[in-house]
Amino acid sequence: MTSFILILLASIFFTGIVNRVKSITSGRKGPGILQPVKDVIRLFKKKPIYSKTTSFVFQVAPGIYFASVIMAIMIIPLGELKGIISFDGDFVFFAYILGIGKFFNIIGALDTGSSFEGMGASREALFSMFAEPAFFILMGSFALLTNHSSFQEIFTSMHFGSSITYVLGVLATIVLVMIALVENSRMPFDDPKTHLELTMVHEVMVLDNSGFDLGLISLATNLKFAMYGALIANLYMGNFPLYLTIPIFLGIQFMFAISVGILESFTARFRMNRNPQYILVLSSVSLLIFLGVLLVLGEFR
Amino acid sequence: MSHISISNNETIPLSSIPELDYPAFLEQNILSLKNSAGSHCVNYYGIPWNDNVRLICCIANDELSSINISSALVETGKPFNTFSKQNPAFEKFEREIHENFGIQYTDHPWLKPVRYPFNRYNKNENITDYPFFSIDSEELHEVGVGPIHAGIIEPGHFRFICNGEQILHLEIQLGYQHRGIEQLFIEKKKLLQRATLAENIAGDSVAGHTVAFTNLWESMCNYQPGRDLQLSRTLALELERIAVHTGNLSAMCTDIAYQLGSAVYGRLRTPIINFFQRWCGNRLAKGLIRAGKTNFPLTNELAAELTTLLNAYERDFEEISEELFNLPSALARFEKTGVLTREQAENLGTVGISARMSALERDIRYSHPHDLYRELNHQLLLKNHGDVHSRARLRKREIDQSIAYIRTLIQSIPGAGTQSVQLASPSPNSFTLSLVEGWRGEICHAAVTGENGELIHYKIKDPSFHNWMGLALAVRNNEISDFPICNKSFDLSYCGHDL
Secondary structure, three states, rough: OOOHOOOOOOOHHHHHHHHHHHHOOOOOOOOOOOHHHHHHHHHHHOOOOOOOOOOOOHHHHHHHHHHHHHHHHHHHEEOOOOOOOOOOOOOHHHHHHHHHHHHHHHHHHOOOOOOOHHHHHHHHHHHHHHHHHHHHHHHHHHHHHHHHOOHHHHHHHHHHOOHHHHHHHHHHHHHHHHHHHHOOOOOOOOOOOOHHHHOOOOOHOOOOOHHHHHHHHHHHHHHHHHHHHHHHHHHOOOOOHHHHHHHHHHHHHHHHHHHHHHHHHOOOOOOOOHHHHHHHHHHHHHHHHHHHHHHHOOOOO | OOOEEEOOEEEHHHHHHOEOOOOHHHHHHHHHHHHHOEEEEEEEEEEEEEEEEEEEEEEEEEOOEEEEEEEEEOOOOOOEEOOOOHHHHHHHHHHHHHHHHHHEOOOOOOOOOOOOOOOOOOOOOOOOOOOOOOOOOOOOOOEEEOOOOOOOOOOOOEEEEEEOOOEEEEEEOOOOOOOOOHHHHOOOOOOHHHHHHOOOOOOHHHHHHHHHHHHHHHHHHHOOOOHHHHHHOOOOOOHHHHHHHHHHHHHHHHHOHHHHHHHHHHHHHHHHHHHHHHHHOOOOOOOOOOEEOOOOOOOOHHHHHHHHHHHHHHHHHHHHHHHHHHOOOHHHHHHOOOOOOOHHHHOOOOOHHHOOOOOOOOOOHHHOOOHHHHHHHHOOOOOOOOOOHHHHHHHHHHHHHHHHHHHHHHOOOOOOOOOOOOOOOOOOOOOEEEEEOOOOOOOEEEEEEEEOOOOEEEEOOOOOOHHHHHHHOOOOEHHHHHHHHHHHHHHEEEEEOOO
16 A cells, blocks of 8 residues: 555656756756646646547557556565555456556547557557567566565565576566667657657647546656656665655655656657567566576576 | 740740650650759749640759759640659649649649639638548547647648557648649739839748849849849848758757757847848848848948857857757757658758758759859758757757858948839740749749730749748658657748749
């Protein structure tokens, strides 16, 4: 429960901090930290408008997407404290409950019949597909290392004792940060600020959503970011007491948001056909982690 | 002689333009383009002539700094062979002639409408049923963009035929911005009205189009502008070049999502256009250039202000350009994207940066200098690859060059020497042509006067008229997600094309 509340709390500030960093680096004053939340509240007050070409799929998709993200957040632990849902193999459940949300997002976009949204949907599906192996190799390696298969047990029993495990921690952070950027359609994979339908990935999929539905999607996006931040924070908590884990959690969320902001300020977006290549690199980094785990376990003789 | 050679801004009697029969006219112009590499067509259009049409073809010879004018009288109903068959650069000119006068061409690739003018020959053709090219295929898909733009720019419809993410074909349909400017030039009788019209041909080329109109008008009235007038015109052209190129670099950074470049170039554009505001009360330089006079003489204080401003501009500009052109992620997006080969550029007759990026030597400042460009001894800047990077890089170098020119120009400010004089009325029965290198490329204005010196025909050609097809070819086989950056790097005008 603690982790759930903390993630909700972090999500309020996360996107605001990213935007603020971007505005400071470009010499602008920029909107307040709470602007993304205010936008969501404004959208919640509005009625969605549905085009005649769409069916019920388009109407239920935002709700299911939002629900899937909430479910996934419930699984995330905080150090010793379990998430609201916790069982053996919950990381598989985590990945596929997000998958369901994404699936509905994609068919919702296809349902509009717009050629832009079709392109966006196919890009999103492709990129998530490439990101999936990276996540499973990473979590699978940790499961192998710790002999556990739920998030909470894996994270608490991971001890960064030897130098190799520190290396593993750094590599895992890199993989998780990159997966978070892919899954949230951030730079350098996708430009969330662009007005160009032809270059968008996520944004183009929600072009036809409006009012309450769009509010749900924006809120889910904010939550997802904080969720991945929480996952990264868990790597470093181990079995520390609560008065240490909460500052660690908030600190890592803050650093994550700032680094995303800096990354988005000083680089250009990748060319679209470079994206799959780059995302596949994540899988190979995950394989390195797997190799490291085998080393730690002494499987090589 | 089957043509008459004039220099830029020269007024000649209409009767001195030789009138050929159509086959000879065709052969001569095609041959003169084929035989001399430095020749290109600057304008080709028709004038209603009693019940027939008088076609006028203007071929600029860059080596001799001359423009060869020839003409042919044709009947509208008869079929004719096209120039386009032998030289694709004429493709759009002939579409326009066909649209306006209903001349039937026998071997034109596709006589599509250009801009649906109000007085078009076939009024049954409407903008809503434009004949698009299409391919029947299970694998390919069509993406239509526009005419309403998602951002703030003008309307135009782009239809892509794609194989997945790859563009196979792009067709650009324009004409939504047509305002009948050429017709208005004849209807509006006052000089001020006409100058205002020229300023509003394309809002981003105010100086370019107004200088073209003003030079043409002064030549027709047999008026020689003083040095102070020439200076302010040259200065306005170069300042406009700096301002628009800077804004364009900013927009290109936005399109590749490079926020720092977008913010810094965007900020740098402001002091330049604000200088116009200080000088003439309008940030786009409207009202600055007038035939036979200037309402806003350039003072020494203004020049001093400009020097300080340019010093501050240059420091930041060089710093951010150093960053941008060394940033791997930006170069990865720029290089080898949207390539227009030299051969394609030559065939299409592209102008301005869209020609120089492919090592095609097209620059009016160099080949047909006017105003103070005669003294500046302009050196051509060329790139070879014809990609987005070449276009961005050329913009950067042209800005550097413009800054140097401005510094030279404002070293000595002539006093407000020009007294406001009443211009004589234009010479009757004459023809004038004015070429100006605007920031986008060569602008061509041509006018014909009647018995009493009244304007009977006015023809405007914006550089975009040549270059739109260049964009359509450059994006082929590129990814559709790279289209915005290609489009932005060409930076073409919708209203300049649509008139």
